[in-house]
Amino acid sequence: MPEQDSYVISKTSSIHFPADYDSILQRMHSVDPVLYGKSRNYINGAVTYLSPYISRGVITVKEVMDAVLQKGYQPVEIEVFLKELAWREYFQRVWQYAGSNINKDIKQPQQAVMHHHMIDAVNNARTGVQGLDTAIKQLYNSGYIHNHVRMYLASVICNVGKAYWLHPSAWLYYHLLDGDIASNICSWQWVCGTFASKKYYFNQDNLNKYSNTNQQNTFLDKSYEEIFTMPVPAVLQSNSMVNLQTQLPHTPVPSISLNKPTLIYNTYNLDAKWRITEDVNRVLLLEPSHFNQHPVSQHVIEFVMALAKNINNLFVYTGEIAEVASWYTNAGMAVEANIISKEHPAFAHYPGIKDDRHWMYPSVTGYYPSFFSYWKACKKFLM
Secondary structure (H helix, E strand, O other): OOOOOOEOOOOOOOOOEOOOHHHHHHHHHOOOHHHHHHHOOOOOOOOOOOHHHHHOOOOOHHHHHHHHHOOOOOHHHHHHHHHHHHHHHHHHHHHHHHHHHHHOOOOOOOOOOOEOOEEHHHHOOOOOOHHHHHHHHHHHHHOOOOHHHHHHHHHHHHHHOOEOOHHHHHHHHHHOOOOOHHHHHHHHHHHHOOOOOOOOOOOHHHHHHHHOOOOOOOOOOOOHHHHHHOOOOHHHOOEEOOOOOOOOOOOOOOOOOOOOOEEEEEOOEOOOOOOOOOOOEEEEEEOHHHHHHOOOOHHHHHHHHHHHOOOOOEEEEEOOHHHHHHHHHOOOOOOOOOEEEEOOHHHOOOOOEEEOOOOOOOOOOOOOOOHHHHHHHHHHHHO
16 A cells, blocks of 8 residues: 555656645645646646546545635636636536436537547557657556646547547546546547537647657648548557456455444545544445446555545445445434435435535536536636
8 A cells, every 4th residue: 555645656657646635735725826827738837736636526626716716816817727627517517417428429429430449559658659658658657647638649549540439538537546537528528529519639739839849750740631631540540449447455344333324435535524523434435336337447546545544434345335225224224314425426326315515616507518608607606
């Protein structure tokens, strides 16, 4: 198990994700939202490295927003930063609306699909494009990849390589410490045109500008007009299904008190402050059924376990929610009053009480067909 004060997947990685709560808060309070707005698209820009903690429910986008506003910034001068936070919340609202249909094309079918596999050259970090291959290796070593590069990869795989988005998006999610089903799937669909009015493309000049590279003579070293119409490059033609499996820890049945309700934590809710003053059982539930549908790497599981150490008196249990419910029903006790979780589309099947999440814009609910329309509604409360 990694030491809690500094979670580093690989000694060769320069990206560190501390797992102790104090260090996470320190990182949150050190954000420079103005510099972020100016440089976020650059690979070496002033990104926050907060996404793994937001995805895992350790902190919320609302807490991040409040932290920067408390420094005295006016919303108008950090609007770029606030919009990026809101994108994550927007995708969650889309997932709430779509439910399991989020795994399908949201607005229209993906065009020009040649296969439903993963492109081997991307999986093996051998595309021949330095900025992409370096980033893929970094993903494998650190569990992190810059958001701009995620768009690049999705565009190469889906729009240049003509792969359907679903399996490649699962490949990326598998490796991400900040893996968020809604953000990941909606972003892939935005790039490939199933959740946007057009597909996203880039070329080598664009990659060089934002990735600090100066490469030429790649399959991307063309004008946009040429990239729109060119056949699939030879290096992207080989494809296959990637084996994605989760290795969950073997755990004993927790020794909980049935005289108390049980708070159910999961990989999207590792909030150390949740009902902190209450005398309850606390169980981090790792459901095999969930990870069969949404597999993650061993690196992700280790990161989750490191973050879970922030929660006092927490039991970790690999099992299904129905098993937890049976602990109470077998004792003749009501499940609905004794199992408590946080609302989340991935865990809508949990019985019992569901606390609401800590939203930036709790009044802006329902489905908005575009982020623009969603942000317009949000700004009324922000400004």
